[in-house]
Amino acid sequence: MKPNTDNILSKAPRLIKEVLKIFLLVYVGLGLILFIFQEKYIYYPDKTDFKNCSSFKNADQISFGTSRGYLTKRSEDKIIVYYHGNALRACDRDYLDSFFVGQDYSTYFVEYSGYAESESKPSMSTLLQNVTDTINFLKTQNFENIIVAGESIGVGPASYHALHSNINKIILITAYNNLADVAFSHYPIYPMRLLLRNNFTPDVWLANYKGQVSIIIAEKDEIIPNILSQKLFEEIPSDLKKIYTVKGAGHNTIYEKDEFYSHLESALK
Numbered sequence: 001m002k003p004n005t006d007n008i009l010s011k012a013p014r015l016i017k018e019v020l021k022i023f024l025l026v027y028v029g030l031g032l033i034l035f036i037f038q039e040k041y042i043y044y045p046d047k048t049d050f051k052n053c054s055s056f057k058n059a060d061q062i063s064f065g066t067s068r069g070y071l072t073k074r075s076e077d078k079i080i081v082y083y084h085g086n087a088l089r090a091c092d093r094d095y096l097d098s099f100f101v102g103q104d105y106s107t108y109f110v111e112y113s114g115y116a117e118s119e120s121k122p123s124m125s126t127l128l129q130n131v132t133d134t135i136n137f138l139k140t141q142n143f144e145n146i147i148v149a150g151e152s153i154g155v156g157p158a159s160y161h162a163l164h165s166n167i168n169k170i171i172l173i174t175a176y177n178n179l180a181d182v183a184f185s186h187y188p189i190y191p192m193r194l195l196l197r198n199n200f201t202p203d204v205w206l207a208n209y210k211g212q213v214s215i216i217i218a219e220k221d222e223i224i225p226n227i228l229s230q231k232l233f234e235e236i237p238s239d240l241k242k243i244y245t246v247k248g249a250g251h252n253t254i255y256e257k258d259e260f261y262s263h264l265e266s267a268l269k
Contacts, residue, residue: 034187034195035195035197038195038196038197038198039121039122039123039198042086042153042179042198043115043122043153044086044087044088045088045089045112045114045116045122046087046088046089046091046092046116047115047116047117047118048089048091048116049116049117049118050068050089050091050111050116050117053091053116055091055092055094055097056070056072056091056097059071059072059107059109060072060073062108062137064133064136064137064140065129065132065133065136066113066126066129066130066133067110067130067133067134067136067137068110068130069090069108069109069110069111069134070090070091070097070107070108070109070111071107071108072097072106072107073106074101074104074105074106074107075106076106076142077143078104078105078143078144078145078146078147079105079106079107079138079141079143079145079146079147080100080105080106080108080147080148080149080268081107081108081138081146081147081149081158081161082096082108082149082150082151082154083110083131083148083149083150083151083154083155083157083161084109084110084151085153085154086152086153086154089115089116090109090110090111090112090116091109091111091116093109095255096255097109099261099264103265103268105147105268106143108138110130110131110134110157112126112130112157113126113127113129113130114126124156124197124198124199124200127156127157128157128160130157131157131161131164132164134161135161135164135165138165145168146165146168147167147168147170147268148161148162148165148167148169148170148171149170149171149172149173150170150171150172150173150175151172151173151174152173152174152251153179153200155173155176155200155202156179156200156201157200158170158171158172158202159172159200159201159202159205159206162205162206162211163205163209167211168212169211169212169213169214170206170209170211170212170213170214171215171216171264171267171268172213172214172215172216172232173215173216173217173254174216174217174218174221174224174229174251174254175216175217175224175228175229175233176200176224176228176229176232177202177228177229177231177232178199178200178202178203178204179198179199179200179201180192180193180196180199181228182224182225182228183195183196185224185225185228202232203231203235206232206235210237210238210239212240212241213236213240213241213242214241214243214244214263215229215232215233215241215242215243216243216244216245216246216254216260216263216264217229217230217246218245218246218249218250218253218254219246219247219248220248220249221249221250221251221254222250222251223251223252224251229243230243242267244263244267246259246263
């Protein structure tokens, strides 16, 4: 029996319309989810109480405005201010503090609003306020040599800190140019620059930075494409900039590599 091709063809435009309608509904629906609930896709805070931190038991637990952090004084002159990544909390970065011991730096590991507490949720506005209050806290101290470091999401706050304070040296680990481009690399069908309210922009905040910059990237970073780290490196106008690659490292395994600590030591010089 010969198929009725005329009947099939007559239904084709209607089928195409239905498929397009479903696609648009899914596209818009997912886009709304990304827009409304984007903080859940960006921040992964550990809610364990800030004061409950055995890793920094010898540190001073600082609360200054919205700024909280673990301050360990080893040097009266030089300090590293560290902005951590989007997972866990500042208390979990004690392995880095152990490294800085050997470099004879005081350290201040900044905690974010919405992390290490149950009352609030993190957002870009609250994190940037944390930075402002951290800068104000440091003004009450006597450190003359301040190095600002940031990892992953913390590259944004670290860059914002450098914009609003006189910082001669910054260290950026698994860096990005702006968070919208990172989001676009994961959701390339959406205009993330329009959707992303939490768009940290190191490329804008460091557009006039002339101090020393060290960027350390993971060769096999599966979260932040290396091309975005390279893009930030190229856009910073400083003549005192270097980029280091930790071979074989992923985004979350970079700290397991000895090469990372060799690069970090070089960056501190």
